[in-house]
Amino acid sequence: MTLSEQYNSVRKHSEIICQPLKTEDFVPQPVNFVSPPKWHLAHSTWFFEQFVLKEHLPDYKVFNDDFSFLFNSYYNTVGKRVFRADRGNITRPGVQEVFEYRAYVDMHMQILLQLKSEELRELLELGLNHEQQHQELLLTDIKYILGHNPIFPIYNEDLDWENDTNAETGFAKIEEGIYEIGHDSEAFSFDNEHGNHNVYLHEFEISKTLVTNSEYLEFINADGYKNFKYWLDEGWSWVTENKIEAPLYWHKIDGEWFHFTMNGLQKVNPEAVVTHVSFYEASAFAEWKKMRLPTEFEWEIASEKFNWGKRWEWTNSAYLPYPNFKKPEGAIGEYNGKFMVNQMVLRGSSCATPPNHSRKTYRNFFHTDERWQFNSIRLAK
Template sequence: MNLLEHYHTTRQYSEELCSLLQTEDYVPQPVAFVSPPKWHLAHTTWFFEQFILTKHLPDYKVFDEDFCFLFNSYYNNVGDRTFRAERGAITRPTVQQVYEYRRYVDMHMELALQLKDDEIHELAELGINHEQQHQELLLTDIKYILGCNPTFPVYNEDIEWENQENKTEAGFTPINEGVYEIGFNDEGFSYDNEHGRHKVYLHNYEIANTLVTNAEYMEFMESNGYEDFNYWLDEGWVWVTENQVKAPLYWHRINGKWMHFTLSGLQEINPDAILTHINFYEAAAFAEWKGMRLPTEFEWEAVAQKLNWGQRWEWTNSAYLPYPGFTKPEGAVGEYNGKFMINQMVLRGKSCATSPKHGRATYRNFFHPDERWQFNGIRLVK
């Protein structure tokens, strides 16, 4: 697939993901970490306009001056007319106008991609990967927004992957002590945070072949896992008690049964399905209860080719920090990854909601330890 095709496929996929929404669903921002679908569609478009079209396409005229600051996620550079308003209060442009914006930028990107300009191609590849990242966020944000409706609306009746089961037999794979090479070393696209192929020394460990299931986690819950502080990190325990947490996100106890709000609506928990929507605190507490632990991101990557991964983003016990030799690129693109390297934990693998072809063994995803609206899960190590 050439770059232009890749561009179009990616752009279409974003819109496909939104095709089942009502106009109203595009608008809200129920919590700070969730963005309105409308904003995702516009922001990914702005990325192409801002970094490619305005800089590299001769005579390009921006679609709308206002969009430059409305859909910039990097507020640091915003000029005069900043407003305290939350994204969820910005009703204009309308959804339809955002789609027109997409059309306009797509048309000009088509021209830009025909120019023989390496920088355009490189930035376009970054833009495509950027949009793919937002596609996963689109899905998880849509789930969150629909989940705020007490009526449990269905996004898509045919989604089955939320209930997927492990395809491998349970058990542990032992890994030998020694020096391993870590970091991206391949052809194709990758992010700056994966760069700096380097050596790490690992000690013996055994890593689980399967991800933790709902049944296993319910055992933890029934053993008073959420009531016994001994399993929890100190800040995890504060989180549990302040929020009176009793179960993973989207689990509802209805008429004595645990139900799960999914993109296909409210469903009974399938005990054999792979657990999801737990945060780092819960993952760590579960591991502690099991008498095991989470892998480091290096332990994970070293054995990635032997693992069956891809249903859930897997929490690791590694903080998100730079690899040796990491330097952030000059300018706004440099804000992509480096500045987030604090107070976040690394997740490895990919999830059922990750865009096609977006995952790879060296990919470093990262979230704060209290966040659980992504499709993340638990792989144990002992």
């Protein structure tokens, strides 16, 4: 595939994701960490306009001067921006105008790609991978918006993601020794995966399966949410202050557990893997099982011994720089480095991850109480 074809393919995927939405669904921001679908579509477009077209296409005229202010996410280098919490209040530009913005930028990108695609390859790949990250957020944010509507609208009747099951059983064993970590091929990767380096791992075993709803229900039924001794201290505060009793999207109706899925409200399937748990819940479940979560290095080394890719998997590693991590110069330097504190690493990828956007060195990261991504638990010992 040429870069130009790749560009078209990725950009089109964002719009396909939004096809089942009504105009109204594009607008709201129900909580700070969720963004309006409209905003995702515009922001990923702004990324190309700001970092590619304005820099590299001669005489490029921006679509609308206001958009840099409206659709900058967190690049302080680039100037003022709308407060994150206010994204849901910006009704204009409307959905139609955002799609026009996409078309305008795409047209100019195609011109630019004809002119000089190779010298911009690195930057373009970053822009496309950035858009792919927002594609996953689009899906999880749409699920959040629909899932917090008391009438539980269906996103897509044909999606069966929440019924994903395990294919293997048992544990894989890894020997003690020195292992190499990090990305070193020519293919695209983010700065936070760079800096190949050695780590020393002690012998460990890691499960070939993700925890299932059935296992997780045992934890619930054993009063796992009511016994402080399984929980990290902050986790226990989180559980008690927020009255948490089950994974996100679970509802107990007349004694039976249902959960909100991309296909509306459904009974919880015991065979399927548990989804939408916080790091606190993953950690408490592991403690209850008398096991632990793997570190991100254990996960990376062991990942060739099990199937992965249906759920992001919490590790017990904090999101910190690798040795020799180098923050790129300029605004792009704000991409990853400044978030390297008080978050935990998730490894793998999920049902919501777009095609060609996963590799075993990929470092995803979220706060310990966040659970609206498609994540799950893999145990180690």
